[in-house]
Amino acid sequence: MTFTNRIYGFIQGFGTPLLQDSVCLVAGTSLTAAAAVTSTPAITPALESGYMRVKIYGIGGSGLTLIRLACFAQDKLSSPVNVVCIYDFNPTTALPLVASSPTLGTNVTQFDASFPFQIDIAATIFSVQTTFATGTTASMDFEVAAVTGLA
Numbered sequence: 001m002t003f004t005n006r007i008y009g010f011i012q013g014f015g016t017p018l019l020q021d022s023v024c025l026v027a028g029t030s031l032t033a034a035a036a037v038t039s040t041p042a043i044t045p046a047l048e049s050g051y052m053r054v055k056i057y058g059i060g061g062s063g064l065t066l067i068r069l070a071c072f073a074q075d076k077l078s079s080p081v082n083v084v085c086i087y088d089f090n091p092t093t094a095l096p097l098v099a100s101s102p103t104l105g106t107n108v109t110q111f112d113a114s115f116p117f118q119i120d121i122a123a124t125i126f127s128v129q130t131t132f133a134t135g136t137t138a139s140m141d142f143e144v145a146a147v148t149g150l151a
Contacts, residue, residue, distance in 0.1 A: 027141045031056065031130055033064065039127040040144065046075070046122035050146040052086065053114035054128055056097060056138050063098040064135030066091075066111060071142075073123035086117040094133050116147075 023041045052071055056064075071087040096107035126144045 024145065025141070025143045026128075029140045031064070031132070031138045031140050033132045033135045035129070035131045037127050037129045038140065038142070039125055042077070042124045043126070043144070044124065046124045047073075047144065047146045048120075048122060049116070049118040050144060051114055051116050052126065052142065052144050054087075054112070054140065054142040056111040056130070056140045057109075058137075058139040059097045059099045059109060059135075060138065061099065061136030063096060063107070064138055065133040066095040066097055066130070067133050068129070068131040069111070069113075070129045072127045072129070073117070073119055073121065074125045074127070075121045075123055077125070082121045084119045084121060084123070086119065087113070087115050089113065097135070097138060 023043045026038055026040055029038045054069065054071065056066070056069075067090075069087075069089040070085060072083055073086050074081055074083045076082075095111065097111060098107045098109060100109065102109050126142075128140070128142050130140065
């Protein structure tokens, strides 16, 4: 199931956070066992702080084994490019994602993480890199929401 509760629902502050779903929300990305990088289009204005949320769901077949999920921010497409790692989920033991009948403490039916970030570059592109050891298919959504520090 895609996002039900969006990240901007808990951001506090003046006004409304940057809300541009056409660039800040990447929904329904198909994942397979192969490593993949999924990115937003260029976001304007650039962001220096905010929140990011990543959700993997809709696990198919025999499931997937998540080895690593890393999130990056970069300032531009042309060289020289600055890239910052803003989140890195790299467990000692890979996390099994199953289609149904999860066992608490052993495997899950969804992976859902949200986290704040504050960086020293004016980021216009955000990316999620997924790496799986084994498995079939899943879907992924991710979103970025600015709070303060619009560049």
